[in-house]
Amino acid sequence: MQFGIFDHCERSGRPPAETYQERFALAQRAEEAGFYAYHLAEHHGTSLSLVPSPNLFLAALAQKTKTLRLGALVYLLPLYDPYRLAQEVCMLDHLSDGRVELGIGRGANPIELGFFGFDPATAKQRFEDLYPLLMQGLVDGQMSRQGPKGMIEAPIDSRPLQKPYPPIWYPSAGGGAQLIWAAQQGFHTILNGPLESCAEAAKLFRDNFQPGPHGTQPKIGITRYVYVADTDEEALQRGEAALRYHRANLLKLANEAGYTIASPVIPPDNIAQAVSEGWAAAGSPATVREQIAAMADQVDINYFVFAPMMADLSLEWGLRTIDIFRDEIIPAFTETEKVRVRA
Template identity: 80%
Template sequence: MDFGIFDHCERSSRSPATTYRERFVLAKRAEEAGFYAYHLAEHHGTPLSLVPSPNLFLAALAQQTKTLRLGALVYLLPLYDPYRLAQEICMLDHLSDGRVELGIGRGANPIELGFFGLNPGTAKERFDEMFPLLMQGLTEGKMTRQGAQDRIDAPLDSRPLQQPHPPIWYPSAGGGASLAWAAQQGFHTVLNGPLAACAEAAKMFKENFKPGASGANPKIGLTRYVYVADTDEEALRIGDRALRYHRANLLKLANEAGFTITSPIVPPDNLAQAVREGWAAAGSPATVREQIAQMADQVDINYFVFAPMMADLPLEWGLRTMDIFRDEIIPAFAPADVAVAMSN
């Protein structure tokens, strides 16, 4: 099983400039620890994210790393001009020497879509319109559309370094027709939400999967909250505070708008419950290792992602987490022949 980072890059008590620099340090340590990729969420108008422009941040991160794969999870396609996005993805793929992982989605928060004057009810329609144009640009080097209100007939002077296009990811919070569609396209996925729902979604994804440009063995990921320390008590104490901080950021826009979110990606309001219900792994290295193994068995995944520096956690915590995963957790999930070689 591979491991990756899924980061919101939340606002903390440090300045944005410090937060960005800390993420560069963290990503380099993750690269050294053998992590597969750094995935970045896209959010707007909320302390949940300091990165409203994933490409801007990832272009800088590409210069700080060499092998770690990089990508948005996801680009909110309804918010983009497809022609500009296709050009920027091509540029980023070359800047990173072909390390882009391309996540796509409609957007989970209707309030954020509204900030751009978009009716959330049209998000799927816009996604369905944008995605084929994006793929045409990446694979054919041109983009054409004759619509009722506008027309596109434009070449792309560049193509992605990865051919025919970077690997595509479509995340899901419970499966459904959209995840079945993603499986039929041969995409990768990362699942979120209650563990039982993720297990059903993983099963459905495998049943619908058809090999595509990324091959016949898709990454089926699970994103969880992870807090690892020398003792269970320390991890639970520090992690509980971090989870509450993150949850407040996650719900801030909805609370200010005066309505209750019923999204399946909102975790419980305390870490002890989150661990019991399979939302989180928290404890000593041995405890976290066992909890992740149980999750992987239940959901049948081959990829596990988490945020080692979520909320207001300091850089030292994130670096220590990377070191623990490198030394005490990742080796336990390596294939038998690789594990033997690492121990020699």
């Protein structure tokens, strides 16, 4: 099993410039520790994220790292002009020496989509209209689109460094037709929500997966909350505060608008429940190792992502978390895979 980072880059109370530099340092440490990728969420108008433009941040991060793969998870496709996005993905793939992981999605928060002046109810149709254009641009180097006076053939001078395009990720908070579609395209996925739903979605994805240009086996991941410290007590204490901080950011826009959100990706409001229900791993290295192993067995995943610096956790905490994973958690899963291969 491989490990990666899924980061919201939340407002922490520290200056944005400091937060960005902290993330660069975290990503560099993760690269040294053997993490596979740094995945960045896209959000707008909320303290949940200080990165409304993933490409700006990832272009800078590409210059700070050498082997760590990186990408948005996801680009909110309905918000983009596909011609511009195709060109920027090509550029980022070259800037990073072919390390882009291309996440795409419709967007989970209708309030954020509404900030851009269109009806969130049209997001599904916009995704379905824009996705083929994006892929045409990446693969063919040109885009056929309707203009005010008829069809326009828009050339794209570059191509992605990775051929025919970077690996594509389509995350999900459950099953359904869209997840089946993603599996049939040969995409990868990262799942969120209750463990039982993730397990069902993982099986659905695996059963419907069709090999694509990036391999015959999909990466099927899960994103969880992780708080690891020298003792269970310290991890639970820090985790309680961080989870509440993060949950407030998740619900900020809905609360301000007077909405009640019933979302499958909103975690419980206390760490004990989050751990008992499998939303989080929290405790000493040994405890967290056992909890992650149990999650991996239940959901049948080969990729595990989390945010070492979620909420307002410090850089020191994040770096220490990476070091613990490097020394005491990742090796256990590497050895497990070696045993399976020998068997």
